[in-house]
Amino acid sequence: MSNKQKTITVVSAHSADFIWRSGGAIALYHDLGYQVRVICLSFGERGESARLWKDGKTLEEIKAKRRAESEEAARILGAEIRFLDAGDYPLQITKELQDIVVNEFREHQPEIILTHSLEDPYNFDHKRTAEFVLECRVLAQAEGYPSEHGILGAPQVFSFEPHQPEQCDFKPNAFLDISSVFDRKRKAMECMNAQEHLWEYYSELAKRRGMQAGRNIGSAISLSGSKITYAEAYQRHFPTVGGTLV
Amino acid sequence: MSNKQKTITVVSAHSADFIWRSGGAIALYHDLGYQVRVICLSFGERGESARLWKDGKTLEEIKAKRRAESEEAARILGAEIRFLDAGDYPLQITKELQDIVVNEFREHQPEIILTHSLEDPYNFDHKRTAEFVLECRVLAQAEGYPSEHGILGAPQVFSFEPHQPEQCDFKPNAFLDISSVFDRKRKAMECMNAQEHLWEYYSELAKRRGMQAGRNIGSAISLSGSKITYAEAYQRHFPTVGGTLV
Amino acid sequence: MSNKQKTITVVSAHSADFIWRSGGAIALYHDLGYQVRVICLSFGERGESARLWKDGKTLEEIKAKRRAESEEAARILGAEIRFLDAGDYPLQITKELQDIVVNEFREHQPEIILTHSLEDPYNFDHKRTAEFVLECRVLAQAEGYPSEHGILGAPQVFSFEPHQPEQCDFKPNAFLDISSVFDRKRKAMECMNAQEHLWEYYSELAKRRGMQAGRNIGSAISLSGSKITYAEAYQRHFPTVGGTLV
């Protein structure tokens, strides 16, 4: 297995979530030599494209625009991106969607999966995506699930940060130092033309999480000796296992 | 700092807790070249020495016996051990005890601290120890706390497993593979002559946690290629921080 | 917007829930000049009409009876009432039902929405209704959701009190003083002929909540100077926002 390129997979309810919430992780893992797969269950065409609707765009135009922006952002971050076009508000979970995601996991064998938080009273697509991803991961582990690919191991799952973390019972238990790749996350965010106000918002959030990361290790300097300026917050779902305590 | 031997510190309410609950971690970190400090706040002389009381021993005899057993266990595991004799049932937290533990942390600068869980309706000394350790850690970080030693950084704290984990709201989020050192943990447990029934109990628990560890990584084989047969369960208190997601 | 009559909307799983649980709020908001909309998802024909089934009534007779009683209660309380006849035990949530409720919210733009609690192990229709209402509220906020009406703002949602509040993790964070309208709530309850034992039960509950309301402000006299004799308990879902702390 050591010769094979390793994979992490990000499952995003709508086509921009992965940028704001895990753009740093994507760029970082790309730099570490991983294949990074981004799966967008929908384009966020109904629920997260207010300005385009106000501009009188059609559904198809909106989807196309959202797709183009996300493809560009993924390119900047170094990710492969796949759109499943399942529909949003509400997200439509079907047997077909389940088969696709289970097979995605089995084929690419991600070491880590990133997705939404399990609660989000402001956005039920997010909650549904998190539940769906956790279930697909278990289905992908079953020998008897029909698939041409071998079963999945037990990849760790991390929830990325929702917009209002406390209201979503999101309690970060892992801070990821994204200082070395923040410039690319910023560029990826800037692909979202219609959401300029969020560029600054998520830049400031990254600084805030960076400062908190430093507090949690008692130093603004990471173990590798560089300054932690920017971080992303994550919530791990399963216990860690290892020969040391981390 | 790289030349200096690194330290982990275990704070045990009574003199035998560290063996049953973290004997594997101690032996493992000893093998990794760490200095391992065990601090026993009391001997467990009143609350955890039933057989000795029934045998008619005096308080001083009981303390001496408990001390001797724990010293022997620490020796087998590779730890330095220190007894603070604060009294048990109930544990007596004083300003003096606080000064000692704060200075212990400042002098030895542990990278990791292990102690009890924050809840234990069967044993209030355990709960009190956990609260006390967490507070001493914060006090040790304060520039203005009177001490001859420099301030402490922000070492991670792990709770080790209580006797009835679910009743103590103990939810493991870190499994430590202790397969390579289990034989020494067993020997250390066997120093506790009066508690023979617990040797098997905690051996079986280690197997159970080992099996669960394997389930959580989807394999009974660890990343380093050896079989996970025995594990200890821990609960991490603070978020992890790093350049990768673990 | 100031010239337009304001609205509150109550979504009731079965046709009598709104009376026992929020009859006071309805009468009070009616008196404040609000349009009050009551939406009954079902008649409670299967699950909450035991006596009528024992009396040998048919399904259609039961629905008609329940509808008549609820219409009369709504009239007394000052509410407009709408029956969606979605079926109960279990409540059937469909795409059509979702469209109706989303459009109801968009058309009437309620300032506040009242519904069931998110947990109720004694009644899954209640839980399902609460989840459904919260999701319809979010869908109604989406520009791209097909509708002839404009998008909804962000109305506060309150859960009203379930029958066994502690078992439903219902923790009141808002007490509503209904003393001035309690007589009408009582009359509305008395429309439910078949449930005479509940008239007294919910009258006593209102007294109990009234006494607790007084305890929470340190006086049985409200800010407006009248005595708080009766209250209803509610649980607010979203943070309050304002220029003072309330």
Place this chain on the structure above:
Amino acid sequence: MSNKQKTITVVSAHSADFIWRSGGAIALYHDLGYQVRVICLSFGERGESARLWKDGKTLEEIKAKRRAESEEAARILGAEIRFLDAGDYPLQITKELQDIVVNEFREHQPEIILTHSLEDPYNFDHKRTAEFVLECRVLAQAEGYPSEHGILGAPQVFSFEPHQPEQCDFKPNAFLDISSVFDRKRKAMECMNAQEHLWEYYSELAKRRGMQAGRNIGSAISLSGSKITYAEAYQRHFPTVGGTLV
């Protein structure tokens, strides 16, 4: 009612769950003269039959094998067993399945129902089964639910122990002393040829729970005077009601 044989019902997501998790309760209630009904929603053919798939068995062969093993285990434990073949990974909940389970409850009027825990991030069929059983119990209480059998009372529901209890928020609040029937539970477990490693695992778990049971009553000897060697852990869902405090 006193002349009629009393019933307890166990609802198992897959065909072996009832053995590992409640085999002791089944044998014990059988000895107390109860009719014990085991309802297997699926055979666990896809998700819990890894070895059979690896051996190249077909789906039908696997189902037949799983059925045969479970029938034999049920026979040893003294239970009647019924297979609903609803499919697993994921379990398919349908209107038909609901009707069957509601009628099962109405016909047999169980005094107690045993099933899975409400959370299980390692197995969504378990979670879904628990939710489904709780809802069917409520539906079975409704006069208007179409059925040839009379309504159900309010039987207590107990969750049996999941594989990783802490990760499933499983907090035991009832320990059942199964010492007198453990030999039969062991024999029933041994019917599961392909899962030999679990025989020992669940035997050790029963010992562990037995020791904890003793701790909770302050004695390894039960009220009836026998030694508690083995126990099963359960989580009660509803308050107890009685003329004494138990």
Place this chain on the structure above:
Amino acid sequence: MSNKQKTITVVSAHSADFIWRSGGAIALYHDLGYQVRVICLSFGERGESARLWKDGKTLEEIKAKRRAESEEAARILGAEIRFLDAGDYPLQITKELQDIVVNEFREHQPEIILTHSLEDPYNFDHKRTAEFVLECRVLAQAEGYPSEHGILGAPQVFSFEPHQPEQCDFKPNAFLDISSVFDRKRKAMECMNAQEHLWEYYSELAKRRGMQAGRNIGSAISLSGSKITYAEAYQRHFPTVGGTLV
């Protein structure tokens, strides 16, 4: 042990708590032949005697009055009562108080202990009493705790109902049918001259809990065939252990 009269012990922060919150249990256990011990840590002289202070009574007069009322109530209920006069608002927990309560438990060996809930933001004496009782119970189990009496077993602990249960995270898991003794509880409440408004309040609460008790067994008729009209709500702290599931 069968020849000895069995005991239950109620620990009350203030001298009237035991009446409102567990008067039914006391009368019931008295009728069952138990010795019932009531331990009042304080008289509630500062925090729960508002009218007496307004009437200009001195501290000693208030204590005497409160004592007299509680003695009369205890007599009606059939309990022995003991006043420890530890002071209230705030309750003063001392080493001496601890010794007294530990010895009380060791001498009388209660089968069950009743006390306050672990949370009460309206009354910190209640919270402190609950914590203190739970710790004294553990201390009383220790062989090495100095005492002339033998060690305590592991009596179950029940919290009785606080004034605002939801705000105190009080979740009843045991309803006690007190219908047969309610008249005596009422008479005991009437000993509290200065709190006439509470007589009705707690009578109505008992009815409410009675109705809920009936709901939880699906019948207003108890197993012994009598009607459940009045109940008290309790929260059990430790798992039950037995040869059947209750």
Place this chain on the structure above:
Amino acid sequence: MSNKQKTITVVSAHSADFIWRSGGAIALYHDLGYQVRVICLSFGERGESARLWKDGKTLEEIKAKRRAESEEAARILGAEIRFLDAGDYPLQITKELQDIVVNEFREHQPEIILTHSLEDPYNFDHKRTAEFVLECRVLAQAEGYPSEHGILGAPQVFSFEPHQPEQCDFKPNAFLDISSVFDRKRKAMECMNAQEHLWEYYSELAKRRGMQAGRNIGSAISLSGSKITYAEAYQRHFPTVGGTLV
């Protein structure tokens, strides 16, 4: 009571907490005509004055410096400030301190009390302050507590935001729009010379909470018509009570 100036009271563990965490509320309530009382239990001389210790200042110099800065900040915000000098790291709660705070509450009769959150694993003085304030509030309500002032009513208590809210189980349920006074909060923060890095940090936090406040009412424009740019987050402890639902 309408003629008397109304009061809000802020209880701060250390001398700067009130600025970062509730400076906006203070300025706002000052503008509303309230007397604002700030009570600093300590100067934060040991735990929150790292730079001064590094600069070689003595304990008394540090206290004087911290006092001067906080007085200036209070002046800018419009608050009266009182220093109780109880000592920090750890904060020393004594009977005398309790008497002072109880009397402070009784004399000034605050309508609202602001203080720390109930959990803070990074700062035990904060946790202890919150618990202490909640208890002093209850003691101040007792007729029998010795004091020359009349009893306190039941003022609402709000926790202000800790540094790492999610780790402190801080869940905001009230956002306060501080846009109109933010300039003064900024000036007050700038009084803290040694903590320049925090000026920007808390300015950004205010913007972030402002944006979230807007999301929770569905508009960046408040009810009074002005734009919500800055907000502070609070957690209310007790239910609201009123004649409308807020």
